[in-house]
Amino acid sequence: MLVDYLERGVLAGVIAGLAYGLYMALVANPLLGYMETVAEGGEHGAHASAGEHVHAAGEHAHEAGEHAHAVSEATTAAVSIGSGVLWGILLGGAFALAFYFLEPALPGRGRVKTYVLAGAGFFAVSLAPWLVLPPTTPGAEQAFDPTFRSALYAGMMAVGAVVAAGSIYGYRRVSARSRPIGAVAAAVPIVVLVAITVVAAPTIVEIDAMPAELVTAFRGITVLSQAALWSLVAGCFGWLQTRAGVRPAADRRDDLLTSP
Amino acid sequence: MTTTETVHDRIGIARDELTTGQLLAVFAFVAALTFTLLFLQEPLAHDSMHNFRHAVGVTCH
Numbered sequence: 001m002l003v004d005y006l007e008r009g010v011l012a013g014v015i016a017g018l019a020y021g022l023y024m025a026l027v028a029n030p031l032l033g034y035m036e037t038v039a040e041g042g043e044h045g046a047h048a049s050a051g052e053h054v055h056a057a058g059e060h061a062h063e064a065g066e067h068a069h070a071v072s073e074a075t076t077a078a079v080s081i082g083s084g085v086l087w088g089i090l091l092g093g094a095f096a097l098a099f100y101f102l103e104p105a106l107p108g109r110g111r112v113k114t115y116v117l118a119g120a121g122f123f124a125v126s127l128a129p130w131l132v133l134p135p136t137t138p139g140a141e142q143a144f145d146p147t148f149r150s151a152l153y154a155g156m157m158a159v160g161a162v163v164a165a166g167s168i169y170g171y172r173r174v175s176a177r178s179r180p181i182g183a184v185a186a187a188v189p190i191v192v193l194v195a196i197t198v199v200a201a202p203t204i205v206e207i208d209a210m211p212a213e214l215v216t217a218f219r220g221i222t223v224l225s226q227a228a229l230w231s232l233v234a235g236c237f238g239w240l241q242t243r244a245g246v247r248p249a250a251d252r253r254d255d256l257l258t259s260p
Numbered sequence: 261m262t263t264t265e266t267v268h269d270r271i272g273i274a275r276d277e278l279t280t281g282q283l284l285a286v287f288a289f290v291a292a293l294t295f296t297l298l299f300l301q302e303p304l305a306h307d308s309m310h311n312f313r314h315a316v317g318v319t320c321h
Contacts, residue, residue: 002274006286028315070307079308080315083297087316090293097286100274104265126317135317150299153318222317 005100006093008244012236013092017085020229024084027221029077032138035218039139039209092233095121099237107172111238118234120164123190126226128160129153131197132204135222139209143202152204163189 071079099117106113133153136142142149166189175182207215274283298318300306306313 002277024312024315029311032311032314070303075308076310080311083309083312084315086293087297087312090290090297094290094294097290101267101270104270105267130317136314138314146301150301154299219317222315226316 002097002100004244004246005096007096008240009092009094009096009099009233009237010089011092012233012240013089013095014085015088015236016092016229016232017088019232020088020225021081021085023225024081025077028084028225029080031218031221033073035210035214036138038211038214039137088229088233091121091125091229092237095233095237105168105172107168107175111234111242114234114238114241115231116168118230120161120168122227122230123164124157124160126223128163128193129156130223131194132156132201134205135219136205137207137210137215137218139207141206141208143204143206149204159193163193 095117098121099114102117103113106116108116129152133149133156144152167186170185170188171182173182174185296305297309297312
């Protein structure tokens with residue numbers, strides 16, 4: 001049964017990953033290429049104005065640009081597309097494993113459960129870390145060294161998983177009495193985490209070399225593309241489960257109760 | 261399979277169906293793939309995934 005779930009998860013991941021690879025090829029690669037150019041343009045502007053702080057930011061952007069070109073742009077584009085496909089497969093496989101074990105504990109019925117888990121996964125893997133480390137653009141100034149930031153990202157993933165679990169647990173405990181109160185109980189851990197990070201988290205990512213609108217658009221499209229990827233994984237997985245004739249325990253119980 | 265399953269039941273079913281080695285292999289594979297995609301800092305691999313890392317919003321540089 002676990003292997004069947006994993007098989008469907010990987011297949012859902014392949015479908016979602018191919019879509020995400022297409023997004024990498026058609027949107028993300030060209031957009032990031034353009035943003036690299038803008039970041040490098042910011043660096044030249046910094047040299048002209050000779051302001052010390054801006055100069056430092058420009059140098060960082062330059063370093064980032066050089067760093068990015070340690071391999072050819074074609075290689076970066078191709079590997080990034082391939083990584084996008086693998087990312088979908090990884091999420092699909094991990095999603096299926098988590099769904100197999102957690103399905104009985106998830107609220108909702110039928111395919112709603114898959115979307116609840118996808119929402120929790122999106123929150124843990126992306127949204128929670130982004131509260132501290134928002135998506136960066138080329139040429140961004142970042143505090144701390146990459147190893148520490150990676151550890152911080154991983155730590156926030158763990159915090160996000162705990163908060164998502166708390167949110168689901170809160171909903172399940174309260175929603176039997178009242179769904180609106182259940183929704184409030186589900187929102188409490190998330191609101192607390194957002195409030196703590198707004199008050200306590202240091203500013204790690206600073207983007208000087210890029211127009212604010214471009215940064216906002218980039219972050220918006222990053223959030224939407226990841227949300228779409230999770231939705232696609234959940235949607236395809238649910239469809240494959242239905243196609244394979246898997247029926248949720250709640251539906252089977254209802255059948256038993258209604259049958260004479 | 262009962263109609264009122266719990267998470268505990270699912271763990272039990274997985275234990276019956278698969279050996280510990282098979283389960284460990286699955287989880288190790290997922291962990292290794294996550295590490296490689298998200299946190300690998302080896303310069304060539306890291307740089308090759310540059311656009312991908314930006315696109316998924318993972319910390320970079």
